[in-house]
Amino acid sequence: MQIMTVSGFLAYVNETFKAIWDTTEVAIEGEVSGYRLSQGQWASFDLKDAEALVNVFLPVWKLNVPIQDGLRVRVFGCPRVYPKYGKFSFSAERIEIAGEGGLRKALALLHQKLEQEGLFDSARKRPLPRFPERIALIASRESAAYGDFIRILHERWGGLSIDLYHVLVQGEGAPVQIVRAIHEAGRGEYDALVLTRGGGSLEELMSFNDERVVRALFSSKIPTLVGIGHERDITMAEEVADVRGSTPTDCARRLVPDRTELLYALSHLQEGVSETFLAKMVEWTEQCDDVVLKASRWVATLSERITSMIRLFQSFDPRAVVKRGYAIVRDRSGKVRTSIKGMTTKDKLALEMRDGTIAVSVE
Amino acid sequence: MPSKKLDFGKSFTELEEIAEWFEKGEPDLDKGLEKFERAMELAQVLKERLKQAENKIKEIKLRHE
Numbered sequence: 417m418q419i420m421t422v423s424g425f426l427a428y429v430n431e432t433f434k435a436i437w438d439t440t441e442v443a444i445e446g447e448v449s450g451y452r453l454s455q456g457q458w459a460s461f462d463l464k465d466a467e468a469l470v471n472v473f474l475p476v477w478k479l480n481v482p483i484q485d486g487l488r489v490r491v492f493g494c495p496r497v498y499p500k501y502g503k504f505s506f507s508a509e510r511i512e513i514a515g516e517g518g519l520r521k522a523l524a525l526l527h528q529k530l531e532q533e534g535l536f537d538s539a540r541k542r543p544l545p546r547f548p549e550r551i552a553l554i555a556s557r558e559s560a561a562y563g564d565f566i567r568i569l570h571e572r573w574g575g576l577s578i579d580l581y582h583v584l585v586q587g588e589g590a591p592v593q594i595v596r597a598i599h600e601a602g603r604g605e606y607d608a609l610v611l612t613r614g615g616g617s618l619e620e621l622m623s624f625n626d627e628r629v630v631r632a633l634f635s636s637k638i639p640t641l642v643g644i645g646h647e648r649d650i651t652m653a654e655e656v657a658d659v660r661g662s663t664p665t666d667c668a669r670r671l672v673p674d675r676t677e678l679l680y681a682l683s684h685l686q687e688g689v690s691e692t693f694l695a696k697m698v699e700w701t702e703q704c705d706d707v708v709l710k711a712s713r714w715v716a717t718l719s720e721r722i723t724s725m726i727r728l729f730q731s732f733d734p735r736a737v738v739k740r741g742y743a744i745v746r747d748r749s750g751k752v753r754t755s756i757k758g759m760t761t762k763d764k765l766a767l768e769m770r771d772g773t774i775a776v777s778v779e
Numbered sequence: 780m781p782s783k784k785l786d787f788g789k790s791f792t793e794l795e796e797i798a799e800w801f802e803k804g805e806p807d808l809d810k811g812l813e814k815f816e817r818a819m820e821l822a823q824v825l826k827e828r829l830k831q832a833e834n835k836i837k838e839i840k841l842r843h844e
Binding site (some may be wrong): 436544545546547549557569570573574575576577578579580581582583593595596600601635675677679683685686688689690692696700 | 785787788792794795797798801802804808811815818819822825826828829830831832833834835836837839841842
């Protein structure tokens with residue numbers, strides 16, 4: 417007889433499963449029900465058919481397809497009893513969507529859900545800044561897409577500060593890395609966030625259709641620009657982005673202006689200002705001349721008026737009267753006297769005549 | 780060397796605004812002179828900035844959670 421502990425027993429069972437189960441060649445096919453995420457790290461659901469049900473769980477980073485209730489899937493992995501609760505479940509390694517066009521159908525469902533939530537609304541799209549300076553770039557440093565993007569940026573513009581968040585852009589763990597990069601970039605001060613990769617099959621582009629990636633892009637405070645190599649299908653990451661580039665090269669073109677074009681625009685502006693200013697100067701000079709002309713006319717009129725006034729004053733000059741035979745009588749104090757009142761004999765007076773003054777006395 | 784970093788966008792917009800101001804034909808000689816000088820200065824600085832060829836790339840390591 418052999419006595420085992422409970423832990424020992426379950427460890428034995430789990431090891432046995434591992435030894436006999438082919439995790440790459442055997443899959444269980446069924447319908448997803450009660451799909452949920454816990455703590456953002458674990459995904460679980462019931463896989464069922466008409467008569468039976470088994471619980472499936474897997475770490476979120478291994479999720480490579482959009483799982484939803486009602487979806488038919490094939491699950492690769494290994495049966496396992498969770499020792500703490502003695503619960504039997506299937507620990508998944510990989511999930512495939514079953515049936516022809518299954519993946520497309522799953523994506524269409526996810527698309528519909530996100531669209532209803534307003535994630536793709538064009539009204540919420542923000543423009544990219546005209547002259548960005550700090551850029552967060554999420555890409556694989558080994559990819560051709562990265563090389564193309566950087567090359568075109570260099571060709572067109574300088575003085576940029578680019579922070580590369582190197583990530584896997586396909587396969588296991590890629591969505592989780594991309595989401596983490598988007599979140600980390602969100603803490604920095606960037607003018608734009610760029611996510612790019614080269615083209616690929618629908619399966620290879622699954623990270624860009626991953627609900628978590630799409631939602632992270634949607635929540636980004638930094639304006640987003642997403643571009644993937646030439647493909648027939650547009651991924652949801654591109655759809656949710658503020659701006660979509662058709663290729664990595666196109667992303668670079670949409671992000672920065674071309675220095676040659678801008679130099680031309682600058683020269684055009686400079687010439688425009690110079691020409692208008694010159695024209696203005698001519699106009700102003702003419703206006704000044706006009707003012708001077710008007711002023712000189714005013715001065716002429718004024719001087720005529722002054723001359724006639726002088727003439728008028730001259731006509732009142734008493735000396736002109738004296739010339740005609742009249743005399744001005746002044747008393748001793750030099751005051752002009754026009755009446756005999758108050759005058760007595762012997763009063764001294766002065767007579768001012770045409771050619772001089774003579775003293776006289778009253779008789 | 781300029782002591783302050785050039786805000787390309789701001790300066791370019793300012794230049795465009797000056798061009799627009801002249802287009803409108805404001806009749807102010809003093810302001811006009813001042814704006815003309817500012818426009819020429821901006822265009823020069825912006826052209827200099829365009830000669831800058833380097834882009835700096837820095838790789839940021841993702842933190843593990």
